[in-house]
Amino acid sequence: MTRAATGYVIPGTSWLHRRHPLTKLLGVLFVLVAAFLLPPMALVPLALGLIAVAVSAGLARPLLRSLQIPAVLIASILVVNALFYPGGSETLASLGPLTVTREGLTFGMVAAARLLVVFVSLMLALFTTPADDLLEGLVARGVSHRIAFVVLAAVQLVPRMQDRAERVRAAQAARGLKVDGSIGVRARALIPLAGPVVLSALVNVRERTLALEARGFGARPDRTAYRLVADSDLDRVLRPLLLLATGLVIVVAIVGAVR
Amino acid sequence: MDWLSLCSSSAEAGCIPPVQAAYLIALLLGVLALVAVVRRSRDFTTATLSLMAVAIAINITLGSLTALLRLPLYLDSVGTVLVGALAGPWAGALTGLLSDLVWSLLPIPGGAGPTIAFFAPVAAAVGLIAGFWASRGVFGLRSDDDRIGGFLALAFGIAAAVVALLTVQSTVGIGFQSDDPDSQVRFALTGLAIVAVGVAVAWASRRTVFAHPGDDPRMHRYLVAATAITAGALVFAGIRLLFAPNGYFSTVTGLQPDGLRDPLFGGANLTGLALADPLGLAIAGLVAGLSAALVLRWAGRGEHARFFPVWVAGATTGVVAAVIAAPIAAGAFGGVTGGGTDLLVALFRTLGLGVFQSVLAQGLTSDPLDKTISFTVVFVILSALPITVRTLFSRGALTVEA
Numbered sequence: 001m002t003r004a005a006t007g008y009v010i011p012g013t014s015w016l017h018r019r020h021p022l023t024k025l026l027g028v029l030f031v032l033v034a035a036f037l038l039p040p041m042a043l044v045p046l047a048l049g050l051i052a053v054a055v056s057a058g059l060a061r062p063l064l065r066s067l068q069i070p071a072v073l074i075a076s077i078l079v080v081n082a083l084f085y086p087g088g089s090e091t092l093a094s095l096g097p098l099t100v101t102r103e104g105l106t107f108g109m110v111a112a113a114r115l116l117v118v119f120v121s122l123m124l125a126l127f128t129t130p131a132d133d134l135l136e137g138l139v140a141r142g143v144s145h146r147i148a149f150v151v152l153a154a155v156q157l158v159p160r161m162q163d164r165a166e167r168v169r170a171a172q173a174a175r176g177l178k179v180d181g182s183i184g185v186r187a188r189a190l191i192p193l194a195g196p197v198v199l200s201a202l203v204n205v206r207e208r209t210l211a212l213e214a215r216g217f218g219a220r221p222d223r224t225a226y227r228l229v230a231d232s233d234l235d236r237v238l239r240p241l242l243l244l245a246t247g248l249v250i251v252v253a254i255v256g257a258v259r
Numbered sequence: 260m261d262w263l264s265l266c267s268s269s270a271e272a273g274c275i276p277p278v279q280a281a282y283l284i285a286l287l288l289g290v291l292a293l294v295a296v297v298r299r300s301r302d303f304t305t306a307t308l309s310l311m312a313v314a315i316a317i318n319i320t321l322g323s324l325t326a327l328l329r330l331p332l333y334l335d336s337v338g339t340v341l342v343g344a345l346a347g348p349w350a351g352a353l354t355g356l357l358s359d360l361v362w363s364l365l366p367i368p369g370g371a372g373p374t375i376a377f378f379a380p381v382a383a384a385v386g387l388i389a390g391f392w393a394s395r396g397v398f399g400l401r402s403d404d405d406r407i408g409g410f411l412a413l414a415f416g417i418a419a420a421v422v423a424l425l426t427v428q429s430t431v432g433i434g435f436q437s438d439d440p441d442s443q444v445r446f447a448l449t450g451l452a453i454v455a456v457g458v459a460v461a462w463a464s465r466r467t468v469f470a471h472p473g474d475d476p477r478m479h480r481y482l483v484a485a486t487a488i489t490a491g492a493l494v495f496a497g498i499r500l501l502f503a504p505n506g507y508f509s510t511v512t513g514l515q516p517d518g519l520r521d522p523l524f525g526g527a528n529l530t531g532l533a534l535a536d537p538l539g540l541a542i543a544g545l546v547a548g549l550s551a552a553l554v555l556r557w558a559g560r561g562e563h564a565r566f567f568p569v570w571v572a573g574a575t576t577g578v579v580a581a582v583i584a585a586p587i588a589a590g591a592f593g594g595v596t597g598g599g600t601d602l603l604v605a606l607f608r609t610l611g612l613g614v615f616q617s618v619l620a621q622g623l624t625s626d627p628l629d630k631t632i633s634f635t636v637v638f639v640i641l642s643a644l645p646i647t648v649r650t651l652f653s654r655g656a657l658t659v660e661a
Binding site (some may be wrong): 070111142147150151154155158196199203204212218258 | 305319608644
């Protein structure tokens with residue numbers, strides 16, 4: 001399995017690993033709703049809570065390393081807003097034509113913090129939940145197995161398409177196509193490389209369809225699961241609590257907005 | 260119901276802050292779209308479902324490529340448009356939704372955590388519109404079809420609206436101050452008037468100039484001319500996006516903001532490719548004119564003018580996508596999404612536009628071009644696919660030339 005197929009999963013047995021995938025999904029939903037709907041001060045307890053979860057599950061180190069993924073995004077949100085926020089009047093610093101305004105910096109920091117909090121909660125869920133478990137958990141809850149198939153097949157197809165692209169590249173190079181060199185050469189090679197990859201993937205849809213149908217994918221009767229995902233008593237209590245908290249946040253946000 | 264109004268920047272209490280309202284509306288729309296699409300998904304065939312998986316993989320692969328090169332385009336809707344064309348609007352919408360949700364879960368450039376998931380409603384809309392256009396037959400139209408007149412009239416109306424917009428902007432100006440309700444009303448009225456001009460021109464031309472049947476030689480001449488003009492405009496827009504003084508290449512300095520060597524293009528400094536203005540404008544115009552002339556000859560032969568309806572469909576899809584994406588990008592990210600389009604947003608900001616306006620301006624620049632390219636790629640893929648594969652899907656027959 002290549003890295004893209006397994007996602008970010010870090011094997012382990014911490015309390016977070018043992019939670020039901022659906023519980024973690026509801027947790028992420030709660031953080032998302034709270035981070036974006038509540039006033040910016042609510043981000044502080046959210047962030048502290050997430051740090052506590054990460055440390056207690058022993059995931060602090062991989063979480064820190066994963067922060068490089070949104071680094072560019074966070075940096076550009078901060079820089080662009082600090083420098084170009086419209087209507088910013090209070091100047092903090094200026095360098096030539098560029099001025100940092102207090103309003104811009106505040107707006108940028110709040111936007112970046114919201115994003116960071118949601119990102120961290122999502123990463124914690126992804127670190128501890130294999131994609132198969134998540135989908136199996138969802139299918140057991142009545143989500144269509146057809147949708148689950150599409151998602152899982154797509155996730156597995158991305159690295160396979162990269163493999164296929166490499167094979168097509170080798171085959172075309174063996175037939176005399178120039179694939180390395182300046183930007184111009186590489187741009188010219190794009191069509192003979194991308195064409196066979198895309199077309200063969202689409203032609204394979206027919207084989208895949210026939211194989212699925214032959215194995216009863218479209219059959220109507222209920223099916224039984226091969227993988228069973230553990231669902232503890234704690235999960236059964238946590239899920240309604242998280243749902244309730246999410247609903248409460250939405251109500252508070254609406255009431256607060258109306259004032 | 261006094262409180263049910265958006266705050267202007269001066270008033271704080273007794274009204275709803277616009278940003279909070281935007282989040283709530285986005286959340287509601289996202290949930291509604293998901294429910295509608297999932298309900299429809301029960302009717303999808305196995306073939307449609309396995310096509311959707313491949314389409315999502317294509318979306319992510321192409322999208323991450325442009326994210327890696329930091330191009331001011333997206334190209335992440337080729338698969339969505341393909342599914343919309345072959346399996347109908349609802350399948351296209353689901354493909355768009357799932358693409359963005361799955362992409363945000365993969366450690367691949369452009370995903371970057373939850374960013375792209377916010378734009379899932381946009382991708383769903385693209386799938387819906389692609390399905391709509393496919394059901395109008397854009398991917399299977401012959402150049403002597405009677406419906407060609409409708410596409411010509413539509414394009415003529417859009418051109419008239421653009422001319423009206425540019426005229427208004429260069430004469431009275433489009434005043435929009437976020438703290439002045441009067442200017443907002445004026446802005447909305449101007450927008451409606453411009454749309455009305457476009458609709459009137461389209462309707463009138465459909466009744467008069469373009470009222471003839473498709474096999475009329477005049478219609479074929481119009482179609483070929485329209486194809487050439489559109490191709491010239493597309494080439495011009497593409498060149499300006501890449502080579503303008505503040506375009507794509509002006510940002511490829513070979514250095515990252517922190518002074519380190521940029522791995523993009525092996526750290527080469529390509530700012531020399533950003534041509535200074537009178538010269539750059541002249542070169543872009545010249546190349547665009549030349550390509551229009553070449554396309555004029557090429558489209559005159561055989562069935563090549565069939566590309567024109569595809570381009571009209573792509574451009575209109577792009578406009579809708581830009582309008583939906585702008586409030587999301589402005590509300591959730593302050594207009595900065597970490598992609599190559601950020602430089603355009605920053606450029607419009609320096610021109611004095613607000614957060615929302617600069618995001619909308621960026622979308623209206625990138626999206627129509629991006630979706631036109633995507634529709635063209637899909638059209639080429641469809642004509643290269645064997646008919647036995649295309650007709651596996653419910654709408655596949657529509658892509659076969661009738």
